[in-house]
Structure formats: C-alpha cells, structure tokens
Amino acid sequence: MNQKKSTVLIIEDEPPIRKVLTISLESAGYKVVECDNGREGMRLAASIGPELILLDLGLPDIDGKDVIAGVREWSQVPIIICSVRNSDDEVIRALSAGADDYVTKPFNPEVLLARILANLRKAATHEAGEPTLANGGIRMDLVRHEVFMNGKKIIFTPKEYELLRYFLVNRGKMLTHKQILKEVWGAAHTEDMQYLRVYVRQLREKIEPDATIPSYIITEPGIGYRMETVTARMPEVLPEALQA
Ligand code: CA
Numbered sequence: 001m002n003q004k005k006s007t008v009l010i011i012e013d014e015p016p017i018r019k020v021l022t023i024s025l026e027s028a029g030y031k032v033v034e035c036d037n038g039r040e041g042m043r044l045a046a047s048i049g050p051e052l053i054l055l056d057l058g059l060p061d062i063d064g065k066d067v068i069a070g071v072r073e074w075s076q077v078p079i080i081i082c083s084v085r086n087s088d089d090e091v092i093r094a095l096s097a098g099a100d101d102y103v104t105k106p107f108n109p110e111v112l113l114a115r116i117l118a119n120l121r122k123a124a125t126h127e128a129g130e131p132t133l134a135n136g137g138i139r140m141d142l143v144r145h146e147v148f149m150n151g152k153k154i155i156f157t158p159k160e161y162e163l164l165r166y167f168l169v170n171r172g173k174m175l176t177h178k179q180i181l182k183e184v185w186g187a188a189h190t191e192d193m194q195y196l197r198v199y200v201r202q203l204r205e206k207i208e209p210d211a212t213i214p215s216y217i218i219t220e221p222g223i224g225y226r227m228e229t230v231t232a233r234m235p236e237v238l239p240e241a242l243q244a
Contacts, residue, residue: 005029005030005031006030006031006050006051006052006120007030007031007032007033007048007049007050007051007052008025008030008031008032008033008050008051008052008053008054008116009033009034009035009041009044009045009048009050009052009053009054010022010025010032010033010034010035010053010054011034011035011036011037011038011040011041011053011054011055011056011059011064011067012034012036012054012055012056012082013036013037013056013058013059013060014056015036017056017082017105018034018036020107020109021034021054021107021112022034024107024109024112024113025113025116028113030116033048033050036060037059037060037061037062038059038061038062038063038064038066038067039061039062041053041055041059041067042067042070042071045071045075045077046074046075049077050077051077051078051120051123052077052078052079052080052116052119052120052123053071053077053078053079053080054080054082054116055067055068055079055080055081055082055099056081056082057081057082057083057087057090057094058084064081064094065093065094065097068081068094068097068098068099069097069098071098072097072098076123077123078100078101078119078120078122078123079098079099079100079101080099080100080101080102080103080112080115080116080119081094081095081099081101081102081103082102082103082104082105082107083102083103083104083105084104084105088222088223091174091223092176092178092223095174095175095176095179095223095224096176096178096179100119100122100173100174101115101118101119101172101173101174102174103115115172118171118172118173118229119172119173121172121229122169122170122171122172122173131143133165133168133169134168135168135171135216135227135229135230136215136216136230136231137149137150137207137230138164138168138207138216138230140164140165140168142165145161147161147164149206149207154206154207156206157202159184159185159199160199160202160203160206162184163180163184163199163200163203164203164207166180166183166184167203167216167217167225167227168227170227171227171228171229172226172227172228172229173226173227174220174223174224174226175224175225175226176223176224177193177196177223177224177225178190178224179224180196180224180225181193181195181196200217200225203217204216204217215228215230216228216230
C-alpha cells in the first residue's frame with residue numbers, strides 16, 4: 001500500500017489502555033499520537049489534524065463530551081468513544097454531542113480496527129462528494145433518485161428512500177433512535193419510535209438477503225441502529241435460467 005498513513009489521536013488517561021491501543025493501531029499501520037487529558041487532546045486535535053480521534057469519556061480534567069463539543073465547533077473528524085460497559089446513557093449522550101461511534105472496554109482489537117476503518121472510509125466518501133452512495137449490493141443514485149440492489153432497480157417510498165440515504169451516508173456509524181427520527185422525520189418526531197421500527201422493517205424487506213438475520217441494518221439494543229459496511233459480493237439471486 002502506498003497510501004499515506006492515517007494519524008489517530010488517542011485521548012485516554014489510563015496508561016495500560018493507551019499502551020494496548022497504541023500497539024494495536026501501530027501494528028495495523030496507523031500513526032499514533034497520544035495524550036492523557038481532554039485539554040491537551042483538543043489542542044492536539046487542532047495542531048496535528050488527525051484523521052480520527054479515539055476518546056475516553058472519563059478524563060481527569062474535562063468531560064469527554066466537552067471534548068467532542070469543542071472539536072465539533074471546527075472539525076468533522078471521526079470521533080470514536082471508548083466507554084465502559086453498561087453505560088448506554090453515556091454513549092447516547094456522547095453520540096448526540098457529535099461522536100461517530102463507540103467501542104466498549106475491554107476492547108476486542110479486531111472490532112476496534114474494523115470500526116476505525118469504517119469511520120475513515122465514511123469520512124473519505126464525504127470529502128469526495130460522490131453522486132452515488134454504495135454499500136455491498138446497494139447502489140443509490142442521488143441524482144436520479146434511484147436505488148439498485150445487486151443491479152436490479154428497487155422501488156422505495158420517499159420516506160424509505162430518505163431513511164436508506166441517511167443510513168448509507170452514515171454507514172459504519174452508530175446512530176441513536178432520536179438522531180434518526182430527528183434527521184429523517186424532523187425535530188417534532190424524536191419520540192416516535194414506532195415510525196422507525198416500521199420503516200426499518202420495510203427497508204430490511206427490500207435490501208436484506210434475509211430480513212430475519214439482517215446483515216446491512218443492525219439493531220444496537222437500547223441505542224439505535226448501525227448500517228454495517230458490507231463488502232461487495234456476487235448477486236444473491238440466481239439468473240432466471242438457473243432457477244427452474
Ligand atoms: Ca478514563
């Protein structure tokens with residue numbers, strides 16, 4: 001790979017965790033800059049311009065959520081939160097403050113690296129501003145407002161299209177129920193969980209190879225949904241000639 005190394009900024013106050021993170025990221029080819037408090041983290045975010053930030057929420061000086069808010073005043077750099085288990089409320093608040101994703105401690109290094117890659121890819125697509133969104137077998141033409149599944153055109157209602165577009169734009173990213181409702185249905189509907197359930201079910205019927213075992217739109221219990229980044233593959237449907 002002749003790609004420039006992406007720089008990841010780690011803001012974490014516990015030295016053993018910082019060390020583990022640094023080792024796994026460096027061995028995966030990332031350049032790592034680390035610090036142990038929120039203020040220095042914000043300063044570094046501005047001075048080195050990392051491609052991604054890994055942020056602990058419990059920091060000695062300021063709250064991790066204030067770091068997110070501070071960075072978001074001027075940057076859309078992907079921020080992944082490192083949280084302790086069973087702190088759904090914390091995670092939801094951090095996602096609402098502008099974080100992109102989260103991982104729970106103790107880390108599964110493979111999951112962490114996959115999340116980092118998904119968030120870097122998403123950020124790269126945003127910059128490119130392509131008129132097409134794609135993920136696995138799904139291709140959305142933003143100019144013609146058409147969606148193709150494994151090359152076959154699928155009809156979506158306007159709301160389904162908007163919801164699918166929101167998932168595609170944010171693929172790889174954890175989205176809370178409230179965020180989705182606010183973005184797709186508007187600020188007055190952030191409590192209308194039933195809308196969301198119904199529409200997610202409809203989307204799954206149209207895009208999932210098996211709607212009972214979703215591979216695109218994953219439920220994150222108690223928090224919301226995530227569209228997984230799916231690698232392109234052969235069409236699920238056999239050519240008609242082979243189906244008889
Ligand atoms: Ca901590």
